[in-house]
Amino acid sequence: MKDNYYLISKSFQRYLVPSILAILGGNISFMADHIIAGKVLGSNALAAMSMVNPLFFLFTTLGTLICVGSSTMASICLGKEDRHTANKLFTLTALLVLILGGLISITGYLFLNPLVNLISDGKELHAMVYEYCRGLIPGSICIMAVYLPLNFFRIEGRGHLGMMMFLIMAVLDIGLDLYFTLVLGMGMFGLAIATVFSSLIAVIVMFPFLFTKGGYRFVSIGKSIRLVNGILIVGSPPALNNFYSVIRTFILNMLILAFGGPVAVAGFAFVNSVNTLAQAIVSGIAQTVSPLVGVFYGEHDVISIRKVFTLAIKFGLASMVVFSILISVFARQICLLFGLTSTGQQQIAIPALVICSLSLTGVMVNQILGYYYMTIGRTKIANLLTLCRGLLFIVLAALMLSQVWGLYGIWISFSVSELLTLAIVMITARQTLRRERELSGVLLLNHRDVDEGRFISFSVDTNVEAVMESSDKISDFCENCRLNPKQSMVISLAIEEILLLMLKQVFEGKDHDSIDVKIFVRDDRVIMRFRCGGRKFNPLEYYKTAMEKSHGPEDLDTDESMGLKLISKMAKKVDYSTNLGLNNIIIRL
Template sequence: AQAIISGISQTVSPLVGVFYGERDVLSIKKVVFLAFRYGIITMAIFSISVSLFAEPICLAFNLSSPEQLRIAVPALIISSISLLGAVVNNIFIYYYMTIGRTSIANRITLFRGFLFIIPAAGAMAQAMGIHGIWAAFSISELLTLLMIILTVRKTLLKEQDLRGLLLLNYRDVAEGRFIAFSVDSNNESVLESSDKISEFCTSCKLNSKQSMVISLAIEEILLLMVQHIFVGNNNKSIDVRIFVRDDVTTMRFRCAGRKFNPLDYYQQAMENADTSEALALDESMGLQMITKMTKQVDYTTSLGLNNIIIRI
């Protein structure tokens, strides 16, 4: 059970890390709540199975005497209930570590593993005898969840731009300064996407320079991806997301397919071009303009996907 809990929790971390760097709050929320859903369902099934087959499990571990079964069977049933809280709290630990809230993650680890479990075990043992010790695990998980809620509430009072237990800033989404769409892997779809971008830039009240850079980046990056990633395959799509904030506009392009790093491509084009005029005639000219007009261009691969992030 602990291996399953750790596996679910650790799977969240790299995905959240990628989305958090892109400020993709909607994807973060979706990933975390999917982890909660499947984690709770899995542990509920596991807990019910343990409860139904507690005695055969004990017999499998050679606990066969009546006295051993009298102690071990209730212990298995009672302690298995704590798995529901354990998976939730473990997901929170890895989530907060990933987004840089290490103090909250460390607090969860300390309280659930030491500060809550010991007093709970003592108090429950007094009330329920030996079975109270096993019930203390569930009490500890419940108290830890309550502590998370109180800690997050205190954080939200200090950082009022954040919302919810995940401590995310939804302002750009709430204000409509966010757009997400998919583009088919052909030149016609790329050109059609420029209409969506023009309307979006107008709705966000971006100035002409910002709108021009976004439109140029969208068209050039998508064309490069179509030409170099989807060679001979027009049945794929590219996921595009744009987040507009006061300090920075972030564009993210993501797709499966062959690995293509536009930064390496641009560097090779510069090395192979004998003159600036030759580079201007190359298809990387648009990328050259983008790198000069934007704050940052990054390329990463995660889970086999190409990710190009441009910040303006």
């Protein structure tokens, strides 16, 4: 009786592709702004975009803080079958985005001049920076709002809707960029309002889908200070990552400007823009870890957590190696795409792109670890990781190495920062293991139930023979856990009846699929979980319908209904949910 990890791998892939494409859609929009700025408005416009990037990152920081924090908490609630709290978190998130986004839009516009003077340093790029900020700041609430549907779609197993939202946003942004700059001649202001309008329209189109197919509901939030505090704590690592990007980009812009002038700043903007493609893969994989681990953590399923993490690391490292090779080989062609055609521009941009690409494997590992620790509640470790790689190490390395190798030292500092951060994480994890001896490994998980044989996870092929065999073999597990005869009988009966029912109703007799069974035994609790893909089917509704068609329980004459009747009588509680976009049946004895 072994777990083939089929459903975990399938769920990982189903989450991964929409996550990458969703972020890629947003990043393509970001990159398109830079390409059009460089090709249509000149290299100074590209440098001005680099100056404004910290402000853009600030808006995404706040959206990430609220939406990632709340959705991560909601995923754990769903793992615990607490739908009401998940709806409270959803309602609270929408309210916080409206209030905070509105305040930033109004306040930012009122203090537009001082803000522009700060980020442009009052020099030759001031006019272009001002025009872009004049269009971007009033619409900051729209940029923040896109993170709400994206993250809440993801934990429902409907990441493809978040992907559609970001693809709509990308297509609209590119079209409006070209129309406002080439047709209307609106320059930097046109690029900014294109970003705002595309975000607004995409959110308006996709937001209603949050409420369909048994989705979320607005509920009374009552006294939710505790939840707000939790959102801020849980969402702090990715939010601080964006916030540190604001400070880091500002400092590096000033440092690069001092060493190479506007041409070097344009080269840095070029590198950042190209790296948004890599960031789509990095963030897509890291953010795929969060909802899956969140649900499994709520279920105390350490085996599935380890499998998700392993899948993420393997796929992430392979993809970053391929990406680094490709952009190194085609670096010159990518420069031409951004309008960097002169020899002087390419002498700065090409080495910067190639050297910075070497840091991407480290970026991948650290991002996955950051989202993982955030999800399991190890926020201090996640925040330490974020501080080290997002600001502290890279700024210190850039300041020191630039004195030795100039601009090359700045590019090298990205790889140095990731390596030092990984070392700090390993040291911190080891210290944690010394304090909390019940934990093990860098993932800091408690394997006691698995080691003691009180947790079992196995997969059953979708055929009658496999179901009957698993129903018989489970007696060994029950005996090892010292369950009484009644409990053992219910477990064996539940496996047989539930799986046969799912076989008929979900898979309709088709083979070559799999159903996961997980049994958790602790003290006076026995929890059974059955999970499978295929057609959505709620056995509780099925039993209810059969009851309504009959004259009472005694009149239920089908084998399926009789099995459900027996299990319902013997179990404390039977629930059904669609966590991770799968059929989930939970039986508590």
